[in-house]
Amino acid sequence: MSEKKPIRKAVFPVAGLGTRFLPATKAIPKELLPIVDRPLIQYAVDEAREAGIEQMIFVTGRGKTAIVEHFDVAYELESTMSERGKSLDVLEATRATPGDIITVRQQVPLGLGHAIWCARAIVGDEPFAIMLPDELMVGTPGCMKQMVDAYNEVGGNLISVLEVPREEVSSYGVIDPGAVSGALTEVLGLVEKPPVDQAPSNKIISGRYILQPDVMRTLENQGKGAGGEIQLTDAMARMIGHQPFHAVTFNGRRFDCGSKAGFVEATLALALEREDMGEEVRRIAERLLKR
Secondary structure (H helix, E strand, O other): OOOOOOOOEEEEEOOOOOHHHOOOOOOOOHHHOEEOOEEHHHHHHHHHHHOOOOEEEEEEOOOOHHHHHHOOOOHHHHHHHHHOOOOOHHHHHHOOOOOOEEEEEOOOOOOHHHHHHOOHHHHOOOOEEEEOOOEEEEOOOOHHHHHHHHHHHHOOEEEEEEEOOHHHHHHOEEEEEEEEEOOEEEEEEEEEOOOHHHOOOOEEEEEEEEEOOHHHHHHHOOOOOHHHOOOHHHHHHHHEOOEOEEEEEOOOEEEEOOOHHHHHHHHHHHHHOOOOOHHHHHHHHHHHHOO
16 A cells, blocks of 8 residues: 555534524534533533644534634633733633635534535545544543554544444444454444344444545435435445455443533533532532432
């Protein structure tokens, strides 16, 4: 294989309507809902930056401009805070260098595969990352950093997986595993929501990908799959056997912030770990549980 191109770009599909969180998401994108005091999208962008990714590509829809504004300079806010002697450190991670944040529109909701395809002109002929902000991945180092390190070792295409109890596999996409080497597992196939007794493994796909640009050409010629949508899983499955394809078992925790219960779990878990409020939150939780 030729020298591996570095992973410089990440695509964030953020065009969804967030209907599960209505009415909170009627006017506010679900990606801006905070886990304690940081929006979901901020966690994902910070994870990408830690992995050395330079360019964030947001695939947005109507009513999502606030996501871009979150990463803009808020002159009035910063000026007022400075005048009042307040530290601006809390805003440091929200500032983007011009050109770091690029948006493209997904005008019709045709699925995740279609959302990724909408970013094809910006991705160009480079390998790129995909990050689903709904899935909050907490680890040291972060999930994407673990994946980029693995990519630098084996190249090709990679997906992040987590091991779950076998009885839960029918809710997820699952890999058909080949050879295992440490955290790396060769991927022989992908199975979407298999019955428990037919699942090839208990390793579920978990919202982080590194893909070669060829996937864009695969998506371009692909028909609609499950749910009448253009599925990313279908496109990836067609690349297996033609290019190296590995799964990285993430050393960390995943919170499904696309569900209300998962969102509350993430908020509570991260709040309990914070030095500035962990003890107080623990006391509150214990008091509530005694009722």
